[in-house]
Amino acid sequence: MESERNVALEAWMDEHQYSANGLAIAINAGLESLTGKVGTYDGRHIREWRSGRVRWPNTATRRVLSDLSGRSPVDLGFVPRGRTSPAAVPQEDSMHRRTLVTGAVSTAIAAAAPCAASTRKIGMSDVGRLQQKFTAVIASDHKHGGQRDIEQRAATLADTALNLQNSGTATQRVRSSLYASAASFRSSAMWAAIDGRRFKDALIHMREAQALAELSGDQAIKFRIWSHAGTLYRHMGRPTDARAANDVARNLHITRRDPMFASLGMARQMAIQGVSHELRSLPRTFGQAREAMSRASTDAYRPVWLLAFWDEAELHSLALSAYLAAGDWPTAEYHAHQCLASLRPHMQRSRAIATSRLAHAQLAQGDTDAATHTAMAVNAEAATQHPRVSRMLQEFGAALRATAPGSRNARAWTEHTAAWRTPA
Template sequence: MTSSITTSSQPDRPVRPNHTFRQLRGRHSPAEFAALVRRAAREIGERVSCDARYIGRVEAGEIRCPNYAYERVFLHMFPGRTLADLGFAHRSAVRGRGARPAGDVPLVLAVGETRGPVDPYDPQNGSEPQDRFEEQDRHHPQNTYETHDNYEESDVLRRLFMTGGGATVAAATLGPLGSTIDAVAANRPPHRAGSSHAAALEEAVRRIRLLDDRHGADGLYRRAAAPLRAAYALLDAGATRQTTAERLHSGAGELAISVGWLAHDSGRFDDARSHYAEALATARMTGDQGLEAHAFCNTAFLARDAGRPREAVRAAQAAQRVGRPLGSARLMSLLALREAGGWAGLADRTGCEQALARAQALFERGHSDADPEWMSFYGEAELEGLEAQCWSTLGDWRRASRHARRAAELQDPHFTRNIALYTAELADDLARGGRPDEAARAGLRVLDLLDQVQSSRIQGMLAGTARVLLPHRRAGGVQEFLDRHASTPRVV
């Protein structure tokens, strides 16, 4: 059977190629230039998912003005130049409220809710987040929404979280699949999925990761079920093109992993295991080695936390087998750390030390273009934090606290949840290592972050630290920590 190919409506504005940007690319291929853009982004602490397609769209004039993250990267690459010097239009010329062409799919809706006057991500809203999108690009059928890591959005999310809690943040920002979610709930799945659906699915994954980085999983997990159901409804509907089908399968698998992680971090281990298995099945059906390695990686982490260390070792080793051909040393480093965690759970110090040594050696090879996008969290701080967990499991509190302290000090402020996690690890290691006063100070720092972070995992760690510190009430700061911990609301 031949699938009918549907075409989305195109913007009314004529597209003008960006010849200036093409000249700046020089002799580099689009893929080579995209690699240079990603490298420049890392130099200034930005994270963009630039690829050859994005460069092609810029040069074709489909992207008339880059979002703020790309703007910072381009101006860093070409110091002394303005956006106009790079062939882009002024931002004020592309931020209007252009009417949506008839038949376009409205992709930015709150999950499970209707539009309201305070929805900060309504594309018809004149508030600050509208600036994240190029006005023309917002409705383009191949929109990849590469706007998820700019600081303007971070400020909005932080304000929402502080005033409304994690559920409010989720409702406001997990909505690029809104129309599909509504259709699935009404038993009206789409007849065919297009590239706009694939782009919305990819954006849902990015937003979940962004929110988890800042605020933890507890306020997000229940909200994330609807996008996941919509993702698999899109797979069942079929796609207009093979490339779109591949993006949908990859996006659905990554979304299943992201939702699985939310379940994992909020203590719902059985749910997490189910979601990871779903992602693994999706990966194997399509031969997606990157997705399979990611699913095994998270399965290993879950098995360690659930008290199944031998399964953790096997899953980590399976991830390394499937991930080796991908060519990312950083990926292999993280997978070696997952294996080390399993060996620590088995009280195999030798196996753990050998895996840790491999992880360190692979990490020192540095970044590469083969590094998966989902690994943006994995830097030196995460390396130190995971090693701290290994030493803690082995009962070496001195080494564990040294690595946990270094992890907290190295962590980028963007990752609020991880700062709280590493500091909670430090507090527990110090408490068990016989340094109650230092443990109390670290625990108080974590409590200061709990108005921004909702994570059952972190709260469970603090509860364990409090139990260890109970006999040391007379030590400096311990009573204050115990009192504040006792009065802190628990996540439901």
Template sequence: MASSTVTPPRPDRPPRPNLAFRQLRGQRSPAEFAALVRRAAREIDERVSCDARYIGRVEAGEIRCPNYAYERVFLHMFPGRTLTDLGFAPRSSVRGRGARPDDETPPAHIGRPARSPADAPGTDETRRTYEPYDTQDPYDTHHDHEESDVLRRAFMTGGGATVAAASLGPLGFALEASATERPVRRAGGSQASALEEAVRRIRLLDDRHGADGLYRRAATPLRAAYALLDAGATRQATADRLHSGAGELAISVGWLAHDSGRFEDARSHYAEALATARMTGDNALEAHAFCNTAFLARDAGRPREAVRAAQAAQRVARPLGSPRLMSLLALREAGGWAGLADRTGCEQALARAQALYERGATDADPEWMSFYGEAELEGLEAQCWSTLGDWPRAARHARRAAELQDPHFTRNIALYTAELADDLARGGRPDEAAAAGLRVLDLLGQVQSSRIQTMLAGTARVLLPHRRASGVSEFLERHASTPRKV
């Protein structure tokens, strides 16, 4: 939910990204560098839940000064350098944390100090001076501190698998009670099953309600999933399930970021999934990551990247034996060609998508493709024609998509209907556009999606000159009075 007040800019906040830290990463991806950070932490008996998103936030300058755990790890990784050398602000300049004086900075090569009863979690003193897992900038007012506290308490009470078991619950994911009641040095089948169930639950909730209300809560089980990987597994088969589950969860969380308009976050999560897939040779996961990367690139205005990512996904997916997967990937490619205004390339990709879809479903179809049916095929084709400016053709496909969609997929019904409203408005049929827009507004009580809200806002702007057309005034008034959820 958006705050009623706006925090004024801080004059001492870094005006530029952390270029020094970015140089230290070199040619490694954020996910690969995050893995190095976690490995360095283990070398000094420290534990940090570092991922690609954290690295991205450091490089963007959002994290002005790391907490003490990260400080020890970074100084261990780069001996002889200070935090300032790494591009961070002096700790004394970061207000709001009760920071230690500079001469009390913990040494780089000493592990975590022994804790006395006075250091028990929950005391004010502990919260001021010992926050090993709070990676948040003190000026970031959008962080969910409750989630951070859940993770911190769990990490303090057990090993990596224990924190994962404790942290996979914010969205109501099922866990065996025993998984959270005892320290587990290595993850087993129950943790892998909990992770797979987390992915299914997120997808189910997104289908029904959209991404905006889920994204921040879903970040916690994602961090927990990578903690499971760090903890290791009892068997190779379990390790494979954990890697696949963590990658799929990264994609799901990335999609929630994507659909709620947080494109850079989504890009980071998809890159994390892609790195996980390549490290383990998981072609199915790699194809999924490339598929979503292509979709994101299209929406972010990078159509040539969308084409390349979709083509890469098709190369990886071809041996998997799923015509429906190849059909969806062809649609991703078509979206990129449409963004490039290449009608011929788009039409050829659409024809391949249709032919592959008609081969039918097979046992090789990935579980995550449950959303991909005839309605989605029509909806994605509508988006291509809309991008190419063929509004009547786009409207026909969008209408068919909304009619075919299973009622379970409430978000998609709203999405297709919003697409229909926009195509009708731009195609010179304002009365029909207003009627479709009103149907979308009726669904917004159940669905929270920045994508859909943005589409409706565009439709409202197109309809403004047509206020006197039937139903348009009612749509504009209701749209103006509908609060935007953030």
């Protein structure tokens, strides 16, 4: 007997502009948030639901579907095991179900009509509007960094880009660009989670971003995601995984086509070498990154996320991170000063991070006066709102009290941080 199609699910997916692959990605994310395990659904599974071949998903999946849709599994057209049809559910649900299914059939028929709204043409102008929103996300990240609202906004825009795939007809170029836009937003959500030290959330965003990047075929966004993955694993204390992820980025052919990408890949490799205490490798890697940057054409097209941050100042910032992790305090201090002297004004988050690291390098050399003065220069918003900066300054305070207990600088630092906690 042929399975009866799940017209209720199809109607809901049409209403909310979900493709089979898009819904699978959303369910996988929900499952990982709910269970801690990565979901394994793909478009094929969703098509089996719609066709009626799979009539009752497992408990966790039903919960994710309910959370995602605001409807019960039965309202979505699924049939509990042991029942032959949706009509077998309790009587009090029958009228609502008949109304829903009738409406779903009407929606499906309307969608098939030649003049249906869903046949509108999606073009590069739609992609352009998404890219403008992406530019705003990048600007917000460089100003504030690590904030949960940036992560959530980027994730929502990724879903918007993905759902647009199902809202009309488009050329392959436009569809690839929409996938690239979705991957870009998701990678920004990933970065915000990394910057906020929400590593579990970052891993979820990473896996979704990687899948979307593959669908797009866009080398630049693939590079960004794998390069961010290397940074994520580095912050998680997994240098072997960090190196492997960064190697994937560095081996993409875009690094051979554009030395600017090669430069960033080498610089992030340097940061990984730092946490691995490969001190002797750092000067050579820094030189390779700088040399690649010098070879990069000034008029080549590059994505906004790269143009917004990658320059000489950020190269010194990664060198600062590497030498600080490796324990070479004087060289770390040198790179900190070089970074701070050339940072662009909009890089407020980067300035707070570099200043905090400089304070650590100065304190490690025994210069408590300079270190305390430097740490106090971090603005209060970054010190209290940016998780990475907050943690570095907390560690600085503990190191200062251990180095110079009861000193004038220790007391000054205690008073300074108390002012942050005092309501205005």
